[in-house]
Every structure is written in structure tokens, then in C-alpha cells.
Amino acid sequence: LIxxxxxxxxxxxxxxxxxxxxxxxxxxxxxxxxxxxxxxxEDIGLDLAxxxxxxxxxxxxxxxxxxxxxxxLGDPNASLYTFNQTWLVYNPIGGISGHSLKNLNPGSAYWVxxx
Numbered sequence: 001l002i003x004x005x006x007x008x009x010x011x012x013x014x015x016x017x018x019x020x021x022x023x024x025x026x027x028x029x030x031x032x033x034x035x036x037x038x039x040x041x042e043d044i045g046l047d048l049a050x051x052x053x054x055x056x057x058x059x060x061x062x063x064x065x066x067x068x069x070x071x072x073l074g075d076p077n078a079s080l081y082t083f084n085q086t087w088l089v090y091n092p093i094g095g096i097s098g099h100s101l102k103n104l105n106p107g108s109a110y111w112v113x114x115x
Contacts, residue, residue: 001027002014002015002026004022005023005054007054012025021046046112050114051114052111052113053111055109057104057105059106062104062106079113080110080113
């Protein structure tokens, strides 16, 4: 099962198709590879609502979490979260405990809190 998040309604829904720059949660009882086909898009915009947003990382190269918030989102206070066996967080106003997420990687999804 593949789910995405409706940023304006703040709820999950079952995804019928995969769209660029959106993040997805995949529920599976076993580890597996999911082949995707499509045309690469050159200009991928991130449409972020106030509050929490689930996005797909839209770049081919790893980017430092602090650079992503400031340069890409234009919001130096944006918090970033991801889950990989445990929650990783980048929270620029969260002190020492706010930086377990160091880099954003291609092929990953992230929660972005837009203030």
C-alpha cells in the first residue's frame, strides 16, 4: 500500500499515482524494490503549506539539512524530519537535540515543518 499526505487537509490518503516532489509512505510486510518509470522533470517546485508537509527529496545529490532549509525553502527556521528505523530531526531552533538529521538524500521522503 502506498500513502501520501494531503498538506492542506492534514491527512493521509491512498496514492493512485506517484508525483514528483511528493513524499510517500509504503506499507509492506517484507523488504522489496519498487520499480518506477517516467520522465525526469527539470523544474520541480515544492508547494508547502503552513505546518507539516510530506515531501519527496527532489534532487540527485545529497544536500546538508541547514542548506536545504535556508537555500531551497527560503526558511532558515524550517524543521526537517525523516524516519529510518528511528526518527531523525533537523530543528534549527531546537538546540543540541535538534540536529540528528545532517543530510537529505535522493530517494528519501521528509517531513518539513513550515513556520
